[in-house]
Amino acid sequence: MAERYTRNGFSQAEQILLQRATIAVIGCGGLGGRTAELLTRLGIGSLLLTDPDIFSESNLNRQLFCNMETIGQAKTTVVAGELQKINPGLQISAFVQAFDAGSIHGADVVIDALDSGNARKQLATLCRQQNTPLVHGAVNSWYGQVAVEQPAAPLMDTLYPESNGSTTPPNVLPMTVALVASMQTAEVCKYILRQKSPLQGKSLLQCDLLHCQYELIDHTP
Amino acid sequence: MQVQVKLFAFFREGRFIKEDRELANGTTAGEVVDSLDIDREEVGVLMLNSKHCQFETILQDGDVYAIFPVIGGG
Numbered sequence: 001m002a003e004r005y006t007r008n009g010f011s012q013a014e015q016i017l018l019q020r021a022t023i024a025v026i027g028c029g030g031l032g033g034r035t036a037e038l039l040t041r042l043g044i045g046s047l048l049l050t051d052p053d054i055f056s057e058s059n060l061n062r063q064l065f066c067n068m069e070t071i072g073q074a075k076t077t078v079v080a081g082e083l084q085k086i087n088p089g090l091q092i093s094a095f096v097q098a099f100d101a102g103s104i105h106g107a108d109v110v111i112d113a114l115d116s117g118n119a120r121k122q123l124a125t126l127c128r129q130q131n132t133p134l135v136h137g138a139v140n141s142w143y144g145q146v147a148v149e150q151p152a153a154p155l156m157d158t159l160y161p162e163s164n165g166s167t168t169p170p171n172v173l174p175m176t177v178a179l180v181a182s183m184q185t186a187e188v189c190k191y192i193l194r195q196k197s198p199l200q201g202k203s204l205l206q207c208d209l210l211h212c213q214y215e216l217i218d219h220t221p
Numbered sequence: 222m223q224v225q226v227k228l229f230a231f232f233r234e235g236r237f238i239k240e241d242r243e244l245a246n247g248t249t250a251g252e253v254v255d256s257l258d259i260d261r262e263e264v265g266v267l268m269l270n271s272k273h274c275q276f277e278t279i280l281q282d283g284d285v286y287a288i289f290p291v292i293g294g295g
Contacts, residue, residue, distance in 0.1 A: 115294055116293055140292045160293070
């Protein structure tokens with residue numbers, strides 16, 4: 001086993017499963033940048049990164065790869081470059097565009113790192129069409145949520161009702177982003193290593209960092 | 222009748238996390254949302270006794286009613 005992975009504590013067979021996995025990260029801002037970094041350090045072999053945006057000053061509070069030098073640059077291009085510094089052997093496809101079916105083609109798991117309800121529902125539809133699990137994460141201020149949507153158990157339409165048309169960007173704290181991104185990465189890891197998780201299509205995890213409360217909510221209709 | 226109301230995420234701020242509330246018979250889930258000065262547009266999920274419900278659902282004595290906001294940032 002490569003020395004870089006010895007402290008993961010996984011078996012050779014488990015590390016090979018991670019190496020052979022392809023993960024699509026949709027959105028490369030707060031959640032996406034952090035999950036991409038964690039997946040790289042974990043030993044995932046291939047990443048598909050998609051985001052149409054460039055880094056801006058308001059991203060500095062929470063987006064791992066946003067700094068004074070990268071403001072104005074395409075997020076996926078910057079993230080891909082930084083991940084290659086961590087692991088030159090990592091296979092990366094970086095798309096500076098809005099996501100479409102091609103963004104998740106061939107992925108074993110898709111990470112939802114978007115920032116709008118409508119986009120999340122569109123991504124969930126694509127995942128169901130391609131029979132690919134979707135690891136959802138979302139943040140508002142001190143609060144976050146994580147879920148794993150299996151193709152047979154839709155969840156996004158429930159979490160994001162049609163009536164919600166708010167266009168005001170929510171407050172997003174960096175520690176909440178880091179927590180939710182870590183939990184999303186853990187769910188990807190367990191899925192690839194074929195370990196069961198309460199979040200695999202059965203429960204929604206609600207995180208409240210302000211009151212230190214973390215609750216699994218059964219979302220079976 | 223008495224109903225336990227549970228709020229999640231930012232709906233807790235300035236309100237409560239969990240509270241037993243005395244409600245008139247026939248009170249709907251939506252009327253509780255309105256009484257808490259929560260904008261219905263901000264509501265993501267309503268759950269009654271761990272099952273999804275609607276604004277129109279009529280609450281019953283002893284129910285546990287949970288209100289979740291839409292959380293969309295990333």
